Amino acid sequence: MSQRELTILGTSGQVPTRYRNHNGYLLKWDKQGFLFDPGEGIQRQMIYSNVSTSMITKIFITHFHGDHCLGLAGLSQRISLDKVAHPIEIYYPASGQEFYERLRKSTIFHDVAHIIDCPISQEGVIFEDEEFVITAKFLSHSVETFGYRIQEKDRRTMLVDKLAQFNIQGPKVGELQRKGYLDIDGERILVENVSIPRKGQSMAFVMDTRVCNAAEELAQDVDLLICEATYLSQHATEAKERGHLTAKEAATIAKNAGVRKVVLSHFSQRYPHTDLILQEAKSIFDNVHVAKDCEKIAMPKRKK
Incomplete structure (x- = not known):
């Protein structure tokens, strides 16, 4: 029986709070486990959420700001400690190779895991097999950043x-x-x-970006969009300067792209509650979910 479910491992922006850990999102897709942006503290979040390292088959890093990648150091060692038998591919911007290497080998440990380095230097298809096509596009942030789209092939x-x-x-x-x-x-x-035809499902991961064409292209007609909403519109100028989205802008991307469901995350520590974020987004797009740490969200059912 198939299981397609998103586990939220963290929802904070640059600074974690009492109730929000740094980033981390595991999309369980049948036998695959797609982990996005493992931030600091992710191992404990995985324990709280009943997620094991053996569930992970691919890791995607959007960029090398700490809240999106610092957890990779401990996670790399944990994968070896747990003796995960299958290979794990790690996709990341090639421009951050030195940071990637530091994170992978930050301390002394017995490295027995089968890790496959997959640096990305240009947009386009980064993985394809008989089941999936995975693409990456440059987003508009303060450093080189990729967004990702996973598209299941029609069957x-x-x-x-x-x-x-x-x-x-x-x-x-x-x-x-x-x-x-x-x-x-x-x-x-x-x-x-x-x-009879069975249309493939799809998801997009858009994190740390200003409004840009690539964000909407990645999200086009997806069943599930995971998108940052760091700021409220009252801080729109700051959002643009720092390379982020407001809740309204994230919802507009979802609406324009024909997304079925959008999950918002990556909230600034200045907002202790997310009620206004949800309110602002829902004024633009109805099917909005504001993420909470350690919750599980089902993938929308397949289109008929």
Whole structure:
């Protein structure tokens, strides 16, 4: 049974608060575990949220400001300590290679993990297999920053009654899916005859950026957008100067891009509560969720 669920490991901006840890977001997607921006303190947040290192298959770092990457130092060592058996790919801006290396080898430890370094130097597809296409785009921050999009490929759902009608079973089903057709008793059966389309799901991660075309392009028609909302509109000038979004701007990106659900995070410590952030965002876009540390959010159900 598939499980697609986002675990919020931290929601603070540059400075953590009594109730908000630095960044961290784990998207559990069936057998995959996509971890975004592991900030300081992430190991304890994982314990509180019942997240283990063995769940992680890929790590994505948007940029090398501390609140988005300092947790990688401890996490790298924990992955080895836990003897995670599978390889873990780490995607990050190639321009921050020296910072990446410092974080990966910050102290003495027995490094037995299978970590695959995946530096990114340009926009475009950074990973593709038969199931996913993952892309990265430059955002508009004070340092080089990438946003990410995970797109599941479209597939087809096989119809049991139709397969039975043509007596297609066992290995023949897989062959039909691979080839797109089967020849049975002189009749060609197309995969379209025994299945219906199943649209792939998608998510985007947009963190630490001003309003820019890339943010909207990454978010175009996604089922789930995880987006920063560091400031309220009353601090819009400061947001732009520092390379961040207001709640209103984040909601506008979601609306313009046709997003199904947006989860807002990365809140400035000046806001002890998020009620006004939610209120401001909802004035623009209805399906808004303001993230809280250690909560779990289900991926929206697949479009029919």
